[in-house]
Amino acid sequence: MTDSNNSHEAQGKKLKSQVKQSQQQYDQQEYQTIVKKHAPKKPLLKNCASAFFVGGIITAIAQVFFNLFSNAGLLERDANTVVVILMIFSGAFLTGIGVYDRIVKFGGAGAIVPITGFANSIVAPAMEFKREGFIFGVASKMFSIAGPVLVYGFITSIIVGLVAFTFM
Amino acid sequence: MSILFAFLVGGVLCLIGQLIMDLTPYNISTGHILVGYVTTGAIVSAFGLYQPLIDFGGTGATIPLTGFGHGLTQGVLEAIGTEGFLGIFSGGIAANAGGIAAAVVFGYVMAVVFNPQG
Numbered sequence: 478m479t480d481s482n483n484s485h486e487a488q489g490k491k492l493k494s495q496v497k498q499s500q501q502q503y504d505q506q507e508y509q510t511i512v513k514k515h516a517p518k519k520p521l522l523k524n525c526a527s528a529f530f531v532g533g534i535i536t537a538i539a540q541v542f543f544n545l546f547s548n549a550g551l552l553e554r555d556a557n558t559v560v561v562i563l564m565i566f567s568g569a570f571l572t573g574i575g576v577y578d579r580i581v582k583f584g585g586a587g588a589i590v591p592i593t594g595f596a597n598s599i600v601a602p603a604m605e606f607k608r609e610g611f612i613f614g615v616a617s618k619m620f621s622i623a624g625p626v627l628v629y630g631f632i633t634s635i636i637v638g639l640v641a642f643t644f645m
Numbered sequence: 646m647s648i649l650f651a652f653l654v655g656g657v658l659c660l661i662g663q664l665i666m667d668l669t670p671y672n673i674s675t676g677h678i679l680v681g682y683v684t685t686g687a688i689v690s691a692f693g694l695y696q697p698l699i700d701f702g703g704t705g706a707t708i709p710l711t712g713f714g715h716g717l718t719q720g721v722l723e724a725i726g727t728e729g730f731l732g733i734f735s736g737g738i739a740a741n742a743g744g745i746a747a748a749v750v751f752g753y754v755m756a757v758v759f760n761p762q763g
Binding site: 530541562578605619 | 651662
């Protein structure tokens with residue numbers, strides 16, 4: 478008698494916990510849909526304005542340096558290279574001291590699209606995964622975004638080159 | 646004056662990126678934007694349409710990643726003129742070697758020297 482009672486109780490408990498679990502799952506789904514419905518819509522206009530502003534400022538600063546170097550007598554090509562190197566250095570440094578993440582938060586694509594954002598995409602994950610070592614942490618994670626960029630950049634330009642070489 | 650034009654062109658290129666991020670239903674990440682910009686820049690440059698933008702906007706056109714794509718394509722096309730077939734493979738990277746090396750070296754040094762905040 479007690480045995481069957483016990484097994485009944487156990488079954489009841491099991492059922493109860495199952496019901497509770499599915500109830501929780503259901504609640505969670507319900508919650509997610511409510512969250513989705515009430516999440517603030519991205520303020521498109523404001524995002525675009527700050528992207529335009531931040532992107533513009535970054536490229537305008539680059540232009541200031543470009544003018545400086547070309548006035549100092551550098552050829553256009555060399556001045557371009559120096560400016561690119563300088564912007565990459567700045568982007569990497571600002572990411573290191575934690576400032577660039579704030580610029581990205583404010584400027585969105587305005588901070589991602591310029592080459593400073595490319596530098597940011599190299600330093601940020603590399604810093605994050607430093608504890609995994611200097612080879613498979615830093616050096617490998619550096620290219621988690623920069624790698625695809627280089628791959629598609631190289632491949633596209635080489636395809637263009639092959640087409641141009643064949644047909645011209 | 647060149648600074649104002651750089652501001653305008655750079656701003657517009659970034660604005661386009663923001664529109665792509667906000668208006669597409671997919672989750673567009675930094676990687677997607679950067680890869681898309683490099684590829685687009687390289688293709689647009691192949692038709693000779695990117696140089697006019699640089700003539701007008703200066704660094705406003707060269708500093709966004711489309712400018713990197715443009716540099717790759719133009720490097721390849723120029724090297725074909727001087728080196729022939731081999732130029733297809735060496736030209737693009739040679740023309741941008743400074744930027745690529747800077748990205749690797751500074752990226753590595755900064756990541757080693759600094760630690761993530763928070």
